[in-house]
Amino acid sequence: MPYYIGDVIKDEKKLVARTPEKFRETGVDVRIDSRVEEVDEKAGEVRLADGTSLPYDILVLGTGTTPLMPGIPGETLEGVFTLKKFTDALRIKAWLRDVPCRKAIIVGAGFIGMEMCEAIRNLGIETQIFHRGTLPVNRWDPEFSQIVLEEIRRHGVDFVMDTETLTVEAGKDHRLRLVTNHGGAEADMILMAVGIRPDVTLAKQMGLPLGETGAIRVNFSQRTLREGVYAVGDCCESFHRVSGRWVNIPLGDIANKQGRVAGRNIGGGNMIFPGIVGAQSFKVFDLEVAATGLDEREAAQSGFHPVSTLVWGNAIAGSMPGNTKLGLKLIADRATGKLLGAQAVGKAGAVSRINTLSCALWAGLALDDVGWLDLAYSPPFGGSWDPIHVSAQALKRKI
Amino acid sequence: MGKHVVIIGAGAGGASAAAEARRGDESLSIAMIEQRSQVSVAA
Numbered sequence A: 001m002p003y004y005i006g007d008v009i010k011d012e013k014k015l016v017a018r019t020p021e022k023f024r025e026t027g028v029d030v031r032i033d034s035r036v037e038e039v040d041e042k043a044g045e046v047r048l049a050d051g052t053s054l055p056y057d058i059l060v061l062g063t064g065t066t067p068l069m070p071g072i073p074g075e076t077l078e079g080v081f082t083l084k085k086f087t088d089a090l091r092i093k094a095w096l097r098d099v100p101c102r103k104a105i106i107v108g109a110g111f112i113g114m115e116m117c118e119a120i121r122n123l124g125i126e127t128q129i130f131h132r133g134t135l136p137v138n139r140w141d142p143e144f145s146q147i148v149l150e151e152i153r154r155h156g157v158d159f160v161m162d163t164e165t166l167t168v169e170a171g172k173d174h175r176l177r178l179v180t181n182h183g184g185a186e187a188d189m190i191l192m193a194v195g196i197r198p199d200v201t202l203a204k205q206m207g208l209p210l211g212e213t214g215a216i217r218v219n220f221s222q223r224t225l226r227e228g229v230y231a232v233g234d235c236c237e238s239f240h241r242v243s244g245r246w247v248n249i250p251l252g253d254i255a256n257k258q259g260r261v262a263g264r265n266i267g268g269g270n271m272i273f274p275g276i277v278g279a280q281s282f283k284v285f286d287l288e289v290a291a292t293g294l295d296e297r298e299a300a301q302s303g304f305h306p307v308s309t310l311v312w313g314n315a316i317a318g319s320m321p322g323n324t325k326l327g328l329k330l331i332a333d334r335a336t337g338k339l340l341g342a343q344a345v346g347k348a349g350a351v352s353r354i355n356t357l358s359c360a361l362w363a364g365l366a367l368d369d370v371g372w373l374d375l376a377y378s379p380p381f382g383g384s385w386d387p388i389h390v391s392a393q394a395l396k397r398k399i
Numbered sequence B: 001m002g003k004h005v006v007i008i009g010a011g012a013g014g015a016s017a018a019a020e021a022r023r024g025d026e027s028l029s030i031a032m033i034e035q036r037s038q039v040s041v042a043a
Helices: A018-025 A086-098 A111-121 A142-154 A202-207 A252-266 A296-301 A350-363 A387-398 B013-024
Strands: A028-031 A038-042 A046-050 A054-057 A059-063 A066-068 A103-107 A126-130 A158-160 A165-170 A175-180 A183-187 A189-193 A197-198 A228-233 A280-284 A285-295 A304-313 A327-333 A339-346 B006-007 B030-035
Touching: A018 B013, A038 A202, A054 B006, A059 A158, A059 A252, A086 A189, A103 A111, A103 A175, A111 A126, A111 A142, A111 A280, A126 A183, A126 B013, A142 A158, A142 A280, A142 A285, A142 A327, A142 A339, A175 A189, A228 A252, A252 B013, A252 B030, A280 A350, A285 A350, A296 A304, A296 A327, A296 A339, A304 A387, A327 A350, A327 A387, A339 A350, A350 A387, B006 B013, B013 B030
Parallel strands: A028 B030, A059 A228, A059 B006, A103 A126, A103 A189, A126 A158, B006 B030
Antiparallel strands: A038 A046, A046 A054, A066 A197, A165 A175, A175 A183, A280 A285, A285 A339, A304 A327, A327 A339
């Protein structure tokens, strides 16, 4: 959606995977603009806000997430947005165009904040980020977050760290004014991108067990602990294959897979969702940023003894014109020598390395294997020793 | 008519579940409820 708002994807229809009409052609009764008020398990009915009821034998909860708000006065004023649903994207795009918007503020510096600062800046709008911490995207090593910060600043985004937001009020030169511990800043729109949490309102109402993450507990077939009730997507947990824990990582690719698994089981099949390794990427201006597996903190919490290395290598062969630097960090377990996680940043080649290392994590490979992987070598695409080999062998020597 | 399936939410998860359930069993009665006016949108 940030790419739609930033005019990279111009046709909104391209974002819609399947229209309600397409679903209806297959005999699925799609009710849009329709809210579920209550699930009456005794009667086996779902009650809708318009007063009608639908009987069910099997129920699937795909209730998604709710954006978090800072909880400050004025945060519901017109011009203050969150970005979660497609309707939010439509509203933001219309607002940017019609107001018109000369300056935007983003609160929060997670990956939505990063994608959105690029989208808005590329529309020629002055963009300022207010962040609670000192560096953006805290999943990554500070050395990498620093590079992300330099990249957004290089593209004219103003980044204000250590911010506590206090109020939103009407502005003088612009529509709105955000007051923080650093004083006031005006803008024509404010995007609150401070995080999301699973929407488990209905699940709680039904008394469904939630996991430690606050998302709905499911098993490998996407069944909840209640007979006939499934949960899929951002509202439920997934099994993390590296930590062996159940986690809540709200990403669309995971939701797709879980939905397919639940659907297969409902349709008479027998399928399990084998879990995730925590692979994630985003682009910000000219940088690829990606990570997979665990960071040191998560590794330690999961009972491992993490050891790490961060190397700077070449995205393609160092002798080739157009080569750029690639930062790669690996985390492994001192006791077993197993790879636990990886992070990468660079103008090119970061996502491809992380995808490769995600396969290694999926298969539970040790550094000894990773250091000798047979990768597709050719100078325009990489060196004869890839940063993956170099970092894995370097980390192996540390153990 | 087969069993009644009600899917709450037509995001990536709900929409995939609807499509796959239908593929597996033509006789299912499937309803999908979405609060907003779009279904199955790429993030």
